[in-house]
Structures are given as structure tokens and as C-alpha cells.
């Protein structure tokens with residue numbers, strides 16, 4: 001399918017100070033749109049000036065949350081080259097989410113092309129300062145004007161771009177995490193493995209309460225026994241014990257993170273033993289008490305590698321690695337971002353150039 005490009009005649013001011021970008025505060029001059037209509041399939045792929053989308057007030061996404069999204073980044077290397085990190089994995093995961101939410105499949109290779117074309121159109125917006133990137137947000141939502149509950153027949157696929165710095169104001173400094181015991185995020189058989197708005201809506205209350213107590217994010221426990229570790233608000237989570245690094249196995253309620261997948265491969269390549277398995281909060285607490293819990297860190301596209309300096313589980317406060325970034329988290333961050341920003345050789349073949 002051809003992508004029709006209409007350029008803006010009123011480009012906007014780019015953020016002047018790249019050290020103050022934060023996350024999700026600015027958007028570029030253009031966006032990608034494509035429509036789906038039953039009987040016609042996906043059609044009318046186009047890049048247009050960034051701006052509001054008009055919706056019928058009865059549009060189904062507004063009532064029943066039939067929506068899926070992705071998050072990936074474009075990086076500007078020191079030699080000027082622009083690269084994406086494993087965009088094929090994002091589009092494959094988008095189709096997994098689509099399947100669960102009764103959204104028609106997209107052509108993954110075409111969606112990657114759409115990302116590349118849009119990033120190329122707005123390449124001047126890619127920030128260059130250390131730690132910055134262009135966050136790419138593809139999303140699909142149902143637009144049938146119908147307040148009856150059924151899978152949509154009409155949808156929009158949109159991609160927007162946002163120049164960003166660190167997701168957490170802490171940057172690479174360790175975050176404090178609240179182990180959530182009241183609320184749950186997802187259960188097996190639900191939508192926890194998808195990237196859909198509802199999973200994030202479900203997290204807001206707990207996140208808000210944790211925030212008021214001075215915690216950056218919550219750590220979710222499983223929804224049945226409230227015992228096994230699942231993931232953190234916007235990232236997957238890893239626990240480095242004396243003899244193994246553990247991340248919760250994907251069992252249907254956890255997001256299959258692309259940074260998670262890459263971190264597992266990279267840590268194994270660095271010589272560590274990494275196990276994907278069930279891990280209870282009791283096991284973590286026991287390891288903490290006997291001194292074998294060395295590091296905890298989160299992984300995510302937005303969060304990158306985020307060391308955890310403190311875990312609060314009920315009345316128990318666990319201070320990890322004296323509240324400082326540990327050796328494994330630092331090495332993983334350096335190696336991963338080194339590949340993403342083209343500073344070290346990509347021996348895994350994960351990066352894709354945008355030309």
C-alpha cells in the first residue's frame with residue numbers, strides 16, 4: 001500500500017532545552033493514519049499534519065475501550081544515523097493484542113515501513129542529547145458509532161511521535177517501589193499480556209495511592225494467590241540473586257516486554273544465568289534477609305533499565321544494594337543503550353536503520 005504524504009505548512013517550534021524534555025510532553029509535526037472498514041480492510045495509509053482527530057461521541061473506543069497500542073523508540077547515533085530497536089517485535093506484539101481484542105490483524109512489515117516513513121518525515125525532531133530519543137506510539141482504536149457491545153467494524157490505526165528524555169524523573173537513580181496487596185492488575189485469561197488501555201486504567205488507583213506515599217511505581221502480585229510477582233507499573237522486573245537472575249515467567253497475565261526479551265538474551269550473553277520462573281514475594285523477602293538478593297531492576301521501552309532501590313511490602317522495607325544502582329543493572333543499561341545509540345556493535349542484529 002502506498003503512503004500518501006501531506007506536509008504541514010506551519011511547522012511547530014521544537015523544544016529548546018533537550019535536558020528538560022521529560023516524557024510525553026511534546027509531539028512532532030506529523031502523524032500516520034490508516035482506516036479499517038469491514039469489507040475493505042485497512043486502507044488510506046497517509047501521513048498528515050499532527051492534530052486532533054474527530055470522533056463521533058458514540059465511538060466504541062470511548063465506551064468499551066477497544067484499543068491497543070505499542071511503544072518503541074528511534075535513536076539518533078553520534079554519526080547522524082537514525083535507528084529503531086526491534087520494531088518487528090513491536091508489530092508482532094501489536095497483532096497479539098489485536099487478536100485478543102477482536103481487532104483485525106495489521107500487515108506487520110507494512111506497519112514497520114509506516115514507522116520508518118513517519119520518523120523520516122519528522123527526523124529533525126529526534127533529540128540528540130545523551131539519554132534522549134524519539135518515542136513512537138502506534139495505536140488502534142474502534143470508531144463505530146454504536147453503544148451496543150460488539151467487536152468494531154471500523155477502526156483507525158494512528159502513529160504519533162514524541163521527543164523524550166527519561167520516563168522516571170529519577171533517571172538512572174534507583175526508584176522506590178510499593179508492593180501492591182489490595183488491587184490486582186490482571187488475571188490469567190484476561191488481557192494482562194496485551195498492550196491495551198484498560199490494563200493501564202486498572203493500574204491508576206494503585207499507582208495514585210503509591211505516589212501519595214512517595215513511591216514511584218507499584219509491583220503487582222498475581223491476582224489469585226496475591227503471592228507471585230508479576231510486573232511493575234510500566235515495566236517488567238528482574239531480581240538478581242547470588243546465583244541466578246530471575247524474571248517472572250510469561251503466563252498470560254504479564255506483558256511480554258521487548259526490553260525484557262532483549263535483557264534476557266543480553267544477560268545470558270554476558271554470562272549470567274537467567275531463569276524465567278514463578279517467584280514469590282516471600283522468596284524475595286527471604287533472600288533479602290539472608291543477604292542473597294543483590295539487585296532488582298525494571299525493564300521497558302519507556303523506562304529502559306530502571307534500578308530499584310527500595311521495595312515496600314506491607315511493613316517490610318527492603319533496601320536493595322544500599323539504594324544504589326548495582327553492577328548488573330549498570331552493565332545492562334550500558335550495553336543495551338550502547339546498541340540503541342550505535343555506540344557499540346550490534347552483534348545481535350537488533351537495530352534497523354531509518355533512511
Ligand code: COI
Nearest residue numbers: 071072234300301302303
Ligand atoms: C513503554 O514502555 O513503551 C510503555 O508502553 C509504557 C508506557 C505506558 C509509558
